[in-house]
Amino acid sequence: MRSDHEAASPATDDTPEQAVFRARVRAWFDENATPRADDDLWEVTGFVSPDRAGTEFEEGRRWQRRLHEAGWAGIAWPAEYGGGGGEPWMARIVNEVARDYRESSGFIASTIAMLGPTLLRHGTEEQKRHFLPRLLSAEYTFCQLFSEPGAGSDLAALATRAVRDGDEFVVDGQKVWNSAAQFCDWGFLLVRTNPDVPKHRGITFLLVDMSTPGIEVRPLVQMTGSAHFNEVFLSGVRIPVANVVGEIDGGWGPARTVLANESAFIGRGTRPTSTRLVELARLHRRERDPLVRAGIVDLWTRERLQTLMGETIQNAVRAGKPPPIDGALIKLYAAESKRRAGDLAVGIMGAAATAGDTDPARWARAELYGRFSISIGGGTNEVQRNNLAERALGLPREPRVDKDIPWREVPRS
Numbered sequence: 001m002r003s004d005h006e007a008a009s010p011a012t013d014d015t016p017e018q019a020v021f022r023a024r025v026r027a028w029f030d031e032n033a034t035p036r037a038d039d040d041l042w043e044v045t046g047f048v049s050p051d052r053a054g055t056e057f058e059e060g061r062r063w064q065r066r067l068h069e070a071g072w073a074g075i076a077w078p079a080e081y082g083g084g085g086g087e088p089w090m091a092r093i094v095n096e097v098a099r100d101y102r103e104s105s106g107f108i109a110s111t112i113a114m115l116g117p118t119l120l121r122h123g124t125e126e127q128k129r130h131f132l133p134r135l136l137s138a139e140y141t142f143c144q145l146f147s148e149p150g151a152g153s154d155l156a157a158l159a160t161r162a163v164r165d166g167d168e169f170v171v172d173g174q175k176v177w178n179s180a181a182q183f184c185d186w187g188f189l190l191v192r193t194n195p196d197v198p199k200h201r202g203i204t205f206l207l208v209d210m211s212t213p214g215i216e217v218r219p220l221v222q223m224t225g226s227a228h229f230n231e232v233f234l235s236g237v238r239i240p241v242a243n244v245v246g247e248i249d250g251g252w253g254p255a256r257t258v259l260a261n262e263s264a265f266i267g268r269g270t271r272p273t274s275t276r277l278v279e280l281a282r283l284h285r286r287e288r289d290p291l292v293r294a295g296i297v298d299l300w301t302r303e304r305l306q307t308l309m310g311e312t313i314q315n316a317v318r319a320g321k322p323p324p325i326d327g328a329l330i331k332l333y334a335a336e337s338k339r340r341a342g343d344l345a346v347g348i349m350g351a352a353a354t355a356g357d358t359d360p361a362r363w364a365r366a367e368l369y370g371r372f373s374i375s376i377g378g379g380t381n382e383v384q385r386n387n388l389a390e391r392a393l394g395l396p397r398e399p400r401v402d403k404d405i406p407w408r409e410v411p412r413s
């Protein structure tokens with residue numbers, strides 16, 4: 001099996017132009033970033049240490065700024081909005097090369113991937129010119145303010161209320177599970193502006209400055225000890241009407257664009273887990289165990305298929321075409337791979353995985369716990385299966401008893 005470094009940069013069939021571009025990107029990264037080393041194998045990312053979470057976020061912001069200054073951030077976005085005006089394949093190559101180096105924009109990359117295409121498609125000219133360059137340079141970092149205690153899978157049931165007062169909306173309500181909201185400068189927020197129409201038709205999509213009076217962010221501590229996400233309380237928060245993305249009461253369209261890009265981003269190829277499992281099997285002398293070998297090859301195959309599917313979706317999204325593979329499929333696939341990887345890591349290590357104090361043990365535990373993050377965030381496995389059943393297989397839709405009645409009349413707990 002190939003080394004991690006090789007596997008992270010899959011063999012490509014670059015055209016001569018692409019090969020020249022790849023060499024240029026690699027030369028910049030060689031000069032400005034730190035190549036991944038063997039001891040990075042057990043690195044665990046994503047606000048793992050509560051003490052370092054804020055620093056990690058700011059490091060991501062600084063790195064994103066450097067990528068932007070060098071012209072690699074948003075290389076396929078229009079130049080008039082701070083992008084590079086390049087081809088979709090350029091963004092793919094930058095991502096592939098970047099995976100071989102330690103520095104990363106971390107969480108910030110996820111909201112750029114979600115909000116960027118949404119503003120490009122639904123934003124006003126003024127919003128695009130103001131927000132897109134600042135999004136790319138991480139001058140503004142954004143959190144997603146969608147979920148509520150009574151609206152997760154059924155997001156359109158959301159109850160955070162916005163009432164118009166002249167040129168502003170006054171917002172009251174509560175959001176929850178908002179990743180990195182404790183660090184972000186801005187949020188993209190879904191609110192109910194019309195309770196008298198069916199739930200999907202009375203929602204508005206707003207951009208909100210997180211320092212606006214009336215916003216309180218309370219971190220939620222998870223079983224890992226870290227606080228990846230937050231509760232966000234909004235009390236009398238005044239947001240300019242100019243910050244509406246899309247139409248007033250027409251926020252479901254931009255919200256769907258965010259969700260489609262979120263699924264595609266979560267399912268995008270990451271550093272391979274199979275290489276770590278090979279090393280783990282060697283460390284624990286299990287590399288000749290047929291079940292361990294079969295499990296690793298299964299994961300290795302899944303990783304390659306996942307990378308290919310992710311690229312196919314990303315290329316289509318960047319080219320403004322509908323994704324040829326349903327984002328639900330790739331996210332579900334990634335969630336299942338994560339589950340298999342965690343089970344295999346624990347199977348190889350035995351009790352050392354849960355009780356050990358070594359780097360491999362910490363990594364195995366993160367794999368084990370991480371399954372819940374990917375199988376719930378961005379839409380649960382069950383909801384993704386429903387989506388596939390309806391969209392891909394054309395099976396009868398789930399009964400939707402509240403689809404045509406005003407939101408105000410829908411029973412709520």
Ligand SMILES: Cc1cc2nc3c(=O)[nH]c(=O)nc-3n(C[C@H](O)[C@H](O)[C@H](O)COP(=O)(O)OP(=O)(O)OC[C@H]3O[C@@H](n4cnc5c(N)ncnc54)[C@H](O)[C@@H]3O)c2cc1C
Pocket residue numbers: 143144145146147148149151152153154176177178179180229372373374376377378379380381382383386398
């Ligand atoms: C790591 C992580 C990060 C997140 N980040 C953010 C963020 O930044 N911003 C944000 O707004 N939200 C965020 N979320 C929230 C996430 O979007 C919701 O948790 C998710 O949509 C599920 O909603 P819920 O938790 O309310 O569960 P519920 O919708 O209450 O679901 C409970 C259970 O019922 C099942 N279920 C529900 N409906 C159906 C159905 N129709 N058919 C079959 N089963 C069903 C679900 O699959 C689940 O098992 C994040 C979540 C996680 C785990």
